[in-house]
Amino acid sequence: MQIFIDSADVREIREAASMGVIDGCTTNPSLVAKVGRKLEELIPEICSIVDGPVSAEVLSTDVDGMVAEGRILAKIHKNVVVKIPLIGEGLKAVRIFTAEGIKTNVTLCFSPMQALLAAKAGATYISPFVGRLDDIQYDGMELIEQLVTIYENYGFNTQILVASVRGPMHLVQSALIGAHCSTVPFSVIGQLLKHPLTDAGLEKFLADAKKMKA
Ligand code: E4P
Secondary structure, rough: OOEEEEEHHHHHHHHHHHHHOOOOOEEHHHHHHHHOOOOHHHHHHHHHOOOOEEEEEEOOHHHHHHHHHHHHHHHHHOEEEEEEEEEEEEEHHHHHHHHHOOOEEEEEEEEEHHHHHHHOOOEEEEEEEHHHHOOOOHHHHHHHHHHHHHHHOOOOOOOEEEEOOOOOHHHHHHHHHOEEEEEEEEOOOOHHHHHHOOOOOOHHHHHOOOOOOO
C-alpha cells in the first residue's frame, strides 16, 4: 500500500520524506490555509520534496472554473494531481481532464455509489473519508471494503486513496482490505513508527553497550 502524507506543512513533509516512507502528498484548502501560504508557491516546493503524486485542490464549483484552475495547477509539475470535489460539475471536469491526460483525485467521497460515478468519469484516485464517517457513527472502513469489491468486480483502474485517516488502525485495515493507498497526517506517521518494545529494547541495548569491551 502506498502511503501519502496529508499535509501542507513543508517541514513535516520534508521530515517524512527523509525517512523514505512517503509515496505522495495530498493537500486541501483547510491544510493550505493553516500554513498561511499561497497554493501556487507551495505546490512547487512540495513537488521538489516528494517524488510522487501531489494533490492540489481546485476552489471553483463550476466545470469551467475547475477546468481553468486545474489546467494551471497541472502545469506546475508533472506530478500534480488535480483534486476535485465529488459533485456533478466536478465529474464533468474529471471527464475533460481524463481526455487531456491530466490526473485527478476526486475528494469528499462518502458512499459507494459516489465512488462508482467517479470511476466511470475516469478519476485517477478516489478519496473516501473514513474518519469523517466514523465521526458520525458510520463505519468508514466498511466503505473501503465496498469500494475494493465494486472496483474489482468491474475492473476500474481508479485507485482507492483512503483519506481522513485518524490513527494506525485505519492503515492496518486499509492494507488488509487491499486499498491502493492511504493519506495520513504527520502525527499518524509518528504513531505508525512507535512501539514500546522497540523503545525498551533500544534502551536496554544502549545500556548493555556501555558494558562492552572497548
Ligand atoms: C484528503 O485528501 C483530505 O485532505 C483529508 O484526508 C481530510 O482529512 P480530515 O477529515 O482529517 O480533515
